[in-house]
Amino acid sequence: MPAYIAKRLLALIPVLFGLSVIVFLMMALIPGDPASAILGSYATPENVARLNRDLGLDRSLPEQYLIWLGNLFEGDLGRSYSLNRPVLDEVLERFSATLILAGSALLLCSLLGLLAGVVSAVRQYGWADKLITLLVLVGISTPSFWLGLLLILLFAVNSQWFPASGMYAIYGGGDLADLLHHLFLPMLTLSVVATGVIARLTRTAMLEVLRQDYIRTARAKGLSERRVIYHHAFRVALVSVIPVIGIQAGFVMGGAVYIETVFQWPGIGSMLVQAISSRDLLLVQGGVLLVTVAYVLINLLADLAQSLIDPRLRR
């Protein structure tokens, strides 16, 4: 296993390199004069001069990349001109909020999706299966930003059970209960689509596994159907669903852009939308870089989890 982990970590290097190149090029490819594009309405002569110095904009592209990478390793992602503070500070602060939202949504959709998928497969063509299939179809067709509005209307405006926006109450609050209270609606909204996708794939995976010879063996051994399904079949299905959960992490973190905007959650998604509107491109760059690296790491974890369950993958 340690050798396998080392191998996976090594394989990460080219991916991270590719990512950094794309994120870097994002700036280089901006049409027109980069300095004034990045600075927008903040393009005072001092700011332009400072940016040119910081980013080495007068040098060749590879040189610029190396400078950028060097700064990156020093924790310097540049300065947000619209917020007038270092990008890294802002991004890290926002990221923790996104992590809470996306992490809890991912947890919720994994649990619900796996459960629904297994039930659906075990009760194939029964009413539970039909109901779940219908819900899944509705779920993956629903625009999450619209669903968020509906939930706000239902539970925050009409019934006032949950707050409509923010992460903590403005007066008082600030404790875990307050956070959960604020978290519930956005988390629910964010997890709907991913739940549907995971449920669907779990169902297919379970049906596929239940036809395998080793399931017949388990039955021929005289095991209870419960054990056959949850001990023998589910474990194998899980191996093929885990990478799907990894990919869904990307959709959830991306979907957070909408949900954070709808619920005014102070995360990186709502920050990105504001940053794009105010053309604060360095902030966009920093935010995207951080979220993408997080996504890559989550997929690494999914990979390791998968090989933890399936010994055949540990090679």
Add this chain to the structure above:
Amino acid sequence: MSRTATANGLAHGRPGLWRLLLNNRLATLGLVLLLLILLLALAAPGLPLADPDLTAPVDRLLPPLSPGHPLGTDALGRDLLARLVWGTRVSLAVGISATLIAALVGSLVGLVAGYAGGRVDMLLMRAIDTVMAFPYILLALVIVAVLGPGLLNALYAIAIVNIPFFARNIRGITLGLSRREFVDAARLSGQSGRQILFGEILPNVLPVIIITISTTVGWMILETAGLSFLGLGAQPPQADLGSMLGEGRKLLFTTPHVSIIPGVMIFVLVMSVNLLGDGVRDLLDPRLKSGALTRPVARTAITHQVPAVTASAAAPRLDVRGLKTEFHMGRQIHRAVGGVDLRLDEGECLGLVGESGSGKSVTALSIMGLVPTPPGRIVAGSARLQGEELFLASDARIRQLRGAAVSHVFQDPLATLHPLYRVGEQLVEAIRAHQPLSRRQAEERAERLLKQVRIANPRRRMHAFPHQLSGGMRQRICIAMALANEVKVMIADEPTTALDVTVQAQILALLRQLRQARDAAILFISHDFSVVSALCERVAVMYAGKIVESGRTDAILSAPAHPYSQLLLQCVPVLGDPGRRLAAIPGQPPRLHALPTGCAFAPRCPRAEADCRHLSIALRPLAGGRWVRCLHPLLEEHGSA
């Protein structure tokens, strides 16, 4: 436009696919909805609608069903119905264009990568992988950030982030296709790479492109609407469904209908696309067709009235009578087992021989209800274990007997052992399912069992996963598992077929020893007479779901009575020369859903005469306790000579 692409693909594929698609009720619903929406969007300029951009401050924020404004008005007094129709038009146009761009570029990348292979493939796929390393929507945001907000830029962004899905899918298929003969043939006939790619490969890849379109177009409509919702897509005065929703959001608390209505439209649109897409995918993806993915239940369905047991003094170990098992596939009924009698006494070993598809495995699996249902079902007969009717037993009782009194050893031990559990755990599980032992005690018993099946160093082997063991070792583990509890009847279904010759001999020797030591009866199934003769004193030959001959092994070996037995015997490898195997029986086994009247073997039988094809033929006795189902056997009937 994606719809027409779908239509062309379907027409190209197979005739009747349209009809099949329409048979799928949900897909039809999706198609009808989508057509309605498309029609509405196309007809927008000709419809008697208000001007969607006409502002009227007096009429602002009218509720739905107001006179002149069926859906009400927005904050500027613009008619919502008109805006909805025109917004749908924009959303559809953008979503479909994005899909077409992604499909075109992505398919091209996939085709080139898959066909060129080598460096080109590696470079292209590396690039695609890198793009996919970004969270989907985030990459679209980056592109919009660089290009600036706007509907066209949002369209490009969504198209670009979807390219990898097409590239990956199409590359995989192309890679497989470019190694096929027809491509080689085209190459030899001097066609250029481009001709081959677009003339030979593209038509075969088309279904995959269509599947990918049908699964991504919904996303793309949703995501472009999302970008507009965030204010990064359509810019006023231009409006699509997403930007209408985004503008209405500011008024959510006072006039929710302004944002709810466009949302409903997006939902219905995406839902119809997804319904249709699922239908198309099910149709074109062969893996999902023909109910291949139905889950077998725990026990084979028994659909007939099973006769109650009348107590008898000396019941044999296993007594199967008149067993019929069928598979119901669509409208066809495959009669896999058509009335089989078997009798197995204490310590006896009965061989069941026949070609694959003769029904021997289904017979064996029927006994403990292990034939998958659906599609299998037992429709006649009885099976008694020491006088106890198995077809009347409760599920709980069957579970008690499975793996204990009746155990199974199957053909391919790599497929029949669970891949994710250590073999020791699997063995312990089998023991503890039937004996109230602690884990420690069960482990000790497992170790003893492994010793019995001649596995050296059993303690270490118990920690191995199946894939870490050799084929012979795995089969020994399976046999140990079959012996784990007080076994009365062991059903061994081609246990040596997947093994090489020397290992095969070792496993047979092991079974022979175990039989003597345990006095278990064995039902041994094989297509190979020589394997059966090494172990069984009695043998039954099966053809097309019926026993055609039975008797003592040595008697049948030296003088087969049924023409089929004789031909089967000639297929036995010549002793001392394993490489030499005489010709297989000419012709094909009969199709089980259309069995001929009369003798099922008649089309392949060298002794067939006219009467063989009409009469139904009973199993008749021969001298020496033998039975044969043939009108013109190679031996004379008992008493008639």
